[in-house]
Amino acid sequence: MSTELRLRIISAVVLAIVVLAATWAGGFPFRLLAAAMALLVYYEWSTITRLGAVDPRGNAFGWAATALAAVLTVSGEGVLALVTVAVATVLSLAHTAIFKKSYWLPGGIAYAGLTALSLAAIRADDDTGLIAMLFVFAVVWATDILAYFVGRAIGGPKLAPSTSPGKTWSGAIGGTVSAIVAGSALYLSFFAWPGIWIVLIALVLSVCSQVGDLFESFIKRRFGVKDSSRLIPGHGGVMDRVDGLVFACFAAFLLGLAAMATGRPVASTGAFLLGL
Structure with missing residues (x-):
C-alpha cells in the first residue's frame, strides 16, 4: 500500500468517526461541527476566488458575516443565523454592484452560511x-x-x-x-x-x-x-x-x-x- 493511499484511508476514517460521533450526539457538538464546516468552506471559497486580493473590504465583511452566522448556529439561534446570512448576502450584492467588485463574495457568504444552517436544521436535537x-x-x-x-x-x-x-x-x-x-x-x-x-x-x-x-x-x-x-x-x-x-x-x-x-x-x- 502506497503512503498516499494509507494517508487517504487514515484521514477518511478519522473524518468519518468525527462526523458520525457528532451526528449521534446532536445538539451543541453537531452545531459546532456545522459551524466549523461553514468557516472552513468560506476560507476555501475566498482563497479559490481570490477575494482577499480583489476585494479586501468585501472579504473582511464576508468573514464577519460567516463568523456571526456560525456563532448564532452554535448558540441554537437558527432564525437569527438565517436572517444574518440573508441580510449579509443582500448587502454584499449591493456592495458588489455599486463598487463593481466580484460576485463571488455574495456567493461565498450564502454558500458558507447555508452550510451551517442546513446541517444544523436537519440534525436538530x-x-x-x-x-x-x-x-x-x-x-x-x-x-x-x-x-x-x-x-x-x-x-x-x-x-x-x-x-x-x-x-x-x-x-x-x-x-x-x-x-x-x-x-x-x-x-x-x-x-x-x-x-x-x-x-x-x-x-x-x-x-x-x-x-x-x-x-x-x-x-x-x-x-x-x-x-x-x-x-x-x-x-x-x-x-x-x-x-x-x-x-x-x-x-x-x-x-x-x-x-x-x-x-x-x-x-x-x-x-x-x-x-x-
Missing part, C-alpha cells in the same frame, strides 16, 4: 433529526460511491465534459438509483413504508448532490485549481469532501422552508424530509 441526517448521509454517500463505480464500469456519454470530464450519464443514473435504494433501506430500518415520498426526496437529494459536485468542479476549473485546499491530508479540502452533501442539505432545508411558507404544518426540517 431530537431522534427524528438523527434519522433524517443519517438518511441524507446514506443518499449522498450512495450517490458518490455508485456513481464512480457504475461510471467506470459502463462508461458512455459524458455528463458535463467541459466541467468534470470524468463523470458520465451512466454514473449519474447509477448513483441516483443507488441513492434511492440506500435512502429507502435506511428509512425502513426505523419506519413503515410511507409510499412514494421517500423515493422522490431521495431522488431530489441525489440529483442536488451531483449538481453540488459539478458546481465545485466548475469553480475549481474556473480558477485553475486542483483542490479546494490541502486541509485534509490525502483528500484536498473541505469543499472537495462535502460539496455534494451541502447541496443536498441546501435542498432539504430550502424545501422545508418553502413548505412552511405555504402553510403546511412542518414540525422540523428533519420531519419534513422523512415525510412525518
Whole structure:
C-alpha cells in the first residue's frame, strides 16, 4: 500500500468517526461541527476566488458575516443565523454592484452560511433529526460511491465534459438509483413504508448532490485549481469532501422552508424530509 493511499484511508476514517460521533450526539457538538464546516468552506471559497486580493473590504465583511452566522448556529439561534446570512448576502450584492467588485463574495457568504444552517436544521436535537441526517448521509454517500463505480464500469456519454470530464450519464443514473435504494433501506430500518415520498426526496437529494459536485468542479476549473485546499491530508479540502452533501442539505432545508411558507404544518426540517 502506497503512503498516499494509507494517508487517504487514515484521514477518511478519522473524518468519518468525527462526523458520525457528532451526528449521534446532536445538539451543541453537531452545531459546532456545522459551524466549523461553514468557516472552513468560506476560507476555501475566498482563497479559490481570490477575494482577499480583489476585494479586501468585501472579504473582511464576508468573514464577519460567516463568523456571526456560525456563532448564532452554535448558540441554537437558527432564525437569527438565517436572517444574518440573508441580510449579509443582500448587502454584499449591493456592495458588489455599486463598487463593481466580484460576485463571488455574495456567493461565498450564502454558500458558507447555508452550510451551517442546513446541517444544523436537519440534525436538530431530537431522534427524528438523527434519522433524517443519517438518511441524507446514506443518499449522498450512495450517490458518490455508485456513481464512480457504475461510471467506470459502463462508461458512455459524458455528463458535463467541459466541467468534470470524468463523470458520465451512466454514473449519474447509477448513483441516483443507488441513492434511492440506500435512502429507502435506511428509512425502513426505523419506519413503515410511507409510499412514494421517500423515493422522490431521495431522488431530489441525489440529483442536488451531483449538481453540488459539478458546481465545485466548475469553480475549481474556473480558477485553475486542483483542490479546494490541502486541509485534509490525502483528500484536498473541505469543499472537495462535502460539496455534494451541502447541496443536498441546501435542498432539504430550502424545501422545508418553502413548505412552511405555504402553510403546511412542518414540525422540523428533519420531519419534513422523512415525510412525518
